[in-house]
Amino acid sequence: MQIMFEETWDATLSDQQKQAFIYQYETKRSVHDEFTATPILLKRKRNGGLVATVFLQNNRDELLSIREATVYVVNERGETAAEETFSLSLDIPSFTATPWSFVFLPTCVDSTEEPTDGWKVFIK
Template sequence: MQIVFEATWEATLSDQQKQAFIHQYETKRCKQEEFTATPILLKHKRNGGLVATVFLQNNRDEVLSFQEATVCVVNEQGVTVAEETFSLTLDIPPYSATPWSFVFLPTHVDFIEEPTDEWKVIIK
């Protein structure tokens, strides 16, 4: 499994930042399902929004393409704390993972407590 950075990420991240993502991916226990969204970082924004950064992992033998995705952030109790539909153009090559951040508007965030390490992302 390899890390593939989307073109904008490839152009804007430093080599050190890319290596940090690669190292973090190597330490994650990613599931071997056809597709997974493995959490990396969850941050509150000052405006009340939320940023969920994940590894989108394609364990299939064909390209996985996204044009629209409904993304839910779920806390450790299984409660959906943010949900929003995103328009995006993203292709993940076979047997690879791509880091990606979903930025939720404040109107789509239903909590204010600090996140724990037990959160997850569900993509519909």
């Protein structure tokens, strides 16, 4: 599986930042589901919102087009910590991973806990 940076990310990230994403992806456990969102960094914003940066992995042999996604952040107890629907225009080629950040509004965050490594991200 290879990493592809979306056009805006490709234009704004430095080579060093891109290499850091590539290195981090290489250290993640490979998941073989058709589509996964593997957390890279979950961070609470000062305003009470939440940022979930993930690798979106297309493990299918066809292009994956994402136009709308309901994203859930779930804590280690299986409770929904955040939920929001996002409009996107993202195409992920087959067998490719793309880093992406979802920024949750404070009104969509149901938890005051600080995110931990045990939190997961699900997309429908």
